[in-house]
Amino acid sequence: AIMKRCPDFRFRPVRVPAKWLEALARGTQARAGTILIVFAALIAVAATGLSQIRFNDNPLRYFDESFEFRRDSDAIERHLTGMETVQFSLESPEGESVFSPEFLREADRFADWLRTQEKVVFVGSITDVLKRLNRTLGGDDPDAYRIADSQEANAQAMMLYELSLPPGQDMNQMLDIGRTKTRLIAVLEDASGQDIHRFALKAEGWMEANTPEIATKAVSVGVAFAELSRRNNTAMIWGMLTVLVLVSGILMLTLRDLKLGALSLVPNVLPALLGFGFWGWLNGDVNLGSTVVTTMTFGIVVDDTVHVLMHYQRALRTGLGREDALRDTFRKVGTALMVTSIAIMSGFVIMTQSGFAINKHIGSLSAVVVALALVTDLVLLPAVLKKARS
Known part of the structure; x- marks a missing residue:
């Protein structure tokens, strides 16, 4: 209704130059092996960081020193x-x-x-x-x-x-x-x-x-919160596994491609794994707010992956080669992925200013996971697609 009554009100779309996106596509294809090695090293570091995580649902520590x-x-x-x-x-x-x-x-x-x-x-x-x-x-x-x-x-x-x-x-x-x-x-x-x-x-x-x-x-209150955290963590893990299976199955049916559906697990799982791994090294404390980040951000992560894979497969069906199809995909969805990811991250970054630990952890981890999802889809996924199809 507002746009109809204000016909002269115009937005100038934000666009990442197509040549930049095409250069990114070519670079990921040309250095696919190096990218896979770098991400393998990051996964190893993140895996060891997961061992540093400690569940700390202590109500006294929910508030920072400003209180x-x-x-x-x-x-x-x-x-x-x-x-x-x-x-x-x-x-x-x-x-x-x-x-x-x-x-x-x-x-x-x-x-x-x-x-x-x-x-x-x-x-x-x-x-x-x-x-x-x-x-x-x-x-x-x-x-x-x-x-x-x-x-x-x-x-x-x-x-x-x-x-x-x-x-x-x-x-x-x-x-x-x-x-x-x-x-x-x-x-x-x-x-x-x-x-x-x-x-x-x-x-x-x-x-x-x-x-x-x-x-x-x-x-005690502390024992109750510790048990609540344990049950919540267990439920979140099973819920995450269930969602992964369901989403992968839906992608396989939608894309009509078993291999692409299986490859979609890589960019869907890695952002949360890397995010919590690095969090283990940098902070270590995880509370009730932190544990919901995996399932809460999963929809955003999957959305990015679906955009890339759907456009990539559509380009292949038009007769384009793999490299041309990837460049075409980056031209069409690259800007959308970057703009939406940055907008979402900006919203979550505001929560990091909270003095309440649950809000702060949700904001910090969610922003990190969304950023890693963007990097994974634009850098790792093309390299994985090339190696899988070669």
């Missing part, structure tokens, strides 16, 4: 204690309470093991409270720093302690009302999401092997 919340959190970790906690709900055997000596000794063994683990800066357990109480009631005798041998003695010591607490304070943060469960807390310092996930699995495994009577699951 006061992040600055305060970092100051607390530097000067006071860790900000990440992992909690365990330990339940006493049926018919007993948390003051059972056998149960408390098992819990104390687990607490002592936790204190030996890397990144653990504090462990809060009811057993520590009871041992301090027994030492105080024993006249500060060092030998009295232990768990009492009877359930009644432990319960009475705890009752005395609770009666001594200021008004409004109690032990409900560590004990349930029925006194059959107790909460054990481990505080971790400078722990990534992957560190928290590994710690939780290791702690659960240790309990299963050494204290099966009180074995339980680790819980």
Whole structure:
């Protein structure tokens, strides 16, 4: 409607000179072997970079230092204690309470093991409270720093302690009302999401092997985010593989060429592989935002590949030779690929200015993948087509 009412409003199309595009087509054909070697080396570097990637879905690290919340959190970790906690709900055997000596000794063994683990800066357990109480009631005798041998003695010591607490304070943060469960807390310092996930699995495994009577699951916000990230990553990998199969099948049917359909996998897969590989070397941290980049940018990557292959095959069917068909393809679609890719990259680059890690990672990785898709389609794909047809 706007264009109809403004007939004098004209756009001057942006075009890359045809001679430049033809020179690019000739260059990729003439140096096909060198291009394949260079990309093989890049793939090797990217593959090793993938091993450097660590999943770090830590809500505290989602915000950069421009946020006061992040600055305060970092100051607390530097000067006071860790900000990440992992909690365990330990339940006493049926018919007993948390003051059972056998149960408390098992819990104390687990607490002592936790204190030996890397990144653990504090462990809060009811057993520590009871041992301090027994030492105080024993006249500060060092030998009295232990768990009492009877359930009644432990319960009475705890009752005395609770009666001594200021008004409004109690032990409900560590004990349930029925006194059959107790909460054990481990505080971790400078722990990534992957560190928290590994710690939780290791702690659960240790309990299963050494204290099966009180074995339980680790819980916390960090553990939940780590599990969410793991499930999301698994789903994304399977989704990506499914999409690859479907898109390749559709391209084979559309192009009516099995070899071209198979070759389309190269420019469709490599941008994400190279992008995440280089990201592993440059940054390494991947969060929930990063993992959606592969499937989110896949449509853009495939679109570029379809444009090149469709025009290339159409030119071949008109009787042109392979080199002439490629030059004709670059003349007709080269400008469109460059303009759309640059426009999309510009939009994603704006997101890199965000102080929120998920937005920043999506913007950075998406811009890199789109750029690599353009390079792959205009440089690598012609070289692959030449070698495959020779």
